[in-house]
Amino acid sequence: MSVAPGIWQPHDQAERREEVRIPAAGLELTGTSAAALTWTVHEESPGVVEVRVVPDRAAEVRLGWRVPCVDATAFWAADGGEHRGLPPFWRRPRTAALEKNAPVGCLIGAGDVALCTFAAGEVVRPVRTRTGVVEETGEFGFWVEHEAGPGTGLLLRIDLSRRHFATTLAGVADWWGTLHGLGRDVPLAARMPAYSTWYAMQQHVDAAGVERQAGPAAELGCEALIVDDGWHSDDRGRGYGHVGEWRPSPTSFPDISAHVAKVRGEGLAYLLWYALPFVGRHTELWDRVRPYTLVYKEHMNAAILDPRYPYVRDLLAGHLTRAVTEWGMDGLKIDFIDQFAVEDPPRPGPEADCATVNEGVRRLLAQLPEECLVELRQPYVSPGLWPYATMIRASDCPLSPAHNRQRTVDLRLIAGPMAVHADMLMWHPDESPERVATQLINVLFAVPQISVDLTTQTPAQAQVLRFWLAFFRQHVDVLQRGDFAPARPDLAYPQVSARSGDTVIVGRYAPMPVEAPATGTLWVANGDASTDVLLRTSRPGTARATVLDCRGRTESDDFVDLTPGSVEITVPEGGLLRLETTA
Template sequence: MSVGAGVVEESGDFAFTVEQHLTPGGPPLHLRIDLSGRHFADTLRSVTDWWAEAGEPHPGVAPAARMPAYSTWYSLHQSVDAPSVERQAAIAAAIGCESVIVDDGWQTTDRTRGYGHCGDWQPNPAAFPDLAAHVTEVHRLGLSYLLWYALPFIGRLGDAWHRFQDKILHHEPHLDAAVLDPRHPDVRDHLTQRVAQSVERWGMDGVKIDFIDRFAARPAPAPPTGADCTDAHEGVRRLLADIDTRLRRTRPDAIVEHRQPHTSPALWPYATMLRATDCPLSPAENRQRTIDCRLTAGPLAVHSDMIMWHHGETPENIAVHLINALFAVPQISADLTRQTPDQLATLTFWLGIARRHRAALQLGTLHPARPELGYPLVRTHHDDTTVIARYAPIPVPLPDTGRPTLLVANADRDTAVQLTAVRADRAHATIQGCRGEIPSRTTLDLAPGPNPVTVPTGGLLTLTREP
């Protein structure tokens, strides 16, 4: 199916096209057109509900998948071993993380950032001599454990290459690897067994499954001898279903991470969380990607790309990074052993906000403003709490509702926040800096129209309305 949009220059119209390439006996086309004129987020929410009605039931999201996480990728890259992961995990647990994700490097001694050693999926014995004992130690620290798999890749330098080199969808010579053909049952069995050992042998809580989109990077060749399905997409679906069954046989609440761009609702049954694709050191892109995912990810927990920063970054700028990921589960990836007390205090404060208000931030009714401007203001509400984040020097409209608690996070350099009220109101105000310190507590008599309040960059205003 092809979906397109563009300007008709002759008429000045904006045209949308949907073209379906029919196959005999294939599914019919169902086209949904929403002309309600309501907020675009409400329209998208109804679309995801529509998708869910036609799909398989979702197994649910483990509580740890909605809590802040620590990833080793940007902080350690491939230089991971048991002692370094445990050092980071101990600090991550102390500042509010509830899981650690060990990324590329656990399976190889190579540190050149290639994928030539993918496919065997056995721990590097020099770095992880007793992986099960290491996982037990991370659990003792209070964290769940997820392990990374670049699922499609078979590296030319691994033992598995000799077994599967004739069962390839396409080659990736610049990666020193190829993409396996999931239409072969023995390929699926191999990958399922290697992924399942993470929970069955080593006691982990889940897996990070990466690069699923590479299966579809190029058109699949004709079905080869030995394949049990003709379509590579069907092979991928069977592979993910097999992995899901094996993982949940040992751990019913297994956590499975996918990431952009493999975001299709057809993949929802085989994942519990969806991460924004890589955008290191770009808080604005992290904000836009996480909001996009929140609007279209259905039942999945949405995670930010791993938040990284230079070790000399100011606490205020670290807080800006975290506020840009406020409406998703924050993943952080910096060397925590190099952080100053002020930097750690900033992390502790904002990860604490993410934890305490996760119902509103992750499950609330999300209304981001102005997508064409990159969502400069985002609002969500749930039960008695409204949370608004401000990413540009623009007014903050106060909701005209009876919800007693309002949080306003300021990620902009402008500290003069204009609260726009529709009616006279009275509220107790607490202003906090990026580390959670409280420079001001006061009572505000809000008048209709703009009401200026000073909120530090990276800081938080909490308003509690009087009955």
């Protein structure tokens, strides 16, 4: 296999290229570095190889390769957003580091087959990747690079096994966990529905208002309550000029410990929001921390602190620890870790004890209390954060079910041990119960966070919440821990399924046929306006079909004849089908 000109150019004339052929994978890799390279190739399983390239001195190392772009439908990346087409190779490289993104990608072909899945072993320091269609050859090009030393070098995993793309990405997550011993036990509470104040109250939170929501939230099936921005200040300007001191507003939360005890008395875990990197210009801290900042954000009216300094880490970790040890919080919602990813950070002063911001962030998070719930958020999805968190939430997408579905599915694919949470669900007071149910179904394979005023919901809306939150709770093992198989990433996952034992749960978001298992229980949650659900069957028999509407009321309960081919069953929008098939 030859290397097309202009694809992997050395950085300068002092650099050299080396090529290594991997017959088992049918692949040729090109290594580029100013240093001499030592190669080690290990075949993990058929079609899956690990490649380690070690330079003889500290230097940038780049590995590049190409595969035929045949039957390709989409390229998946951890920060791919809503665009899943095939990018051109000449686009700007992506950067992944501890505080933003993850070094992984997958070229997907027809039938949801992974044509090539790759991941880097480095999960803290910056890793740059470039991927895309090579116009000159019709191939799909890849390169991965980062600074490497004689100790560890650059470690790469390439999967050409042509399995389902979700299976290959789950293999990446397992690989990261094995490499780094990452992750910690995730309490069941992290996987249960939660209530969030953000969309329901914005910054207008106070103890009485939060307590009014706690009882209804617990009664409907939530097990955690998350208080977002607004608790620490009387400012309601949606900026960050007043953050950083992290003391409860004496007006809104005059006795934070007593308030937390009341909420916990309802049976809810309590999590508190922190914009971790920020110190606002209008705080008493401002003058003290100015020498320890990475950058000032004019539009936020706040600075990003530099975690390379022990003073900064102790300050920030002390604030968060106090919430747990003194106020009785069960957990922390840590926001804006991606803001630490500053281009060209200033040279640290003599008080700094680590050279990189990435390492400073890691040390900061390592100081947080271990026995508490911690929520992170897209786009800080690096597996290097797994030891410090229990859950990760989709980035903000208010009232956008399709985006919430895509983002939670993306997270599920590489979240490893962490529980995946949806962005908060909100709706207009006049929303129909069917559309409320559709929002819940769109995040069926994640943890729903509800963010509406529960005291003003109509009886029908409350019935929808009670029914679907009960379904989330009852089937948590299948939905969140079962074999996960989203379909058609090029179409934003119009169908998603999870299987455990003889139970299969399918989320239907477009009029696509649903495969019915030969035996066992099939649940189909209809998140689409079309009501004619087409089941594909492979064997004759009889099955019991129970259809529930969006509130959990039985619409029909009949036996249906299954013949090889297809069977059509009417399931209302926001409703649920249960199909029981016996051998």
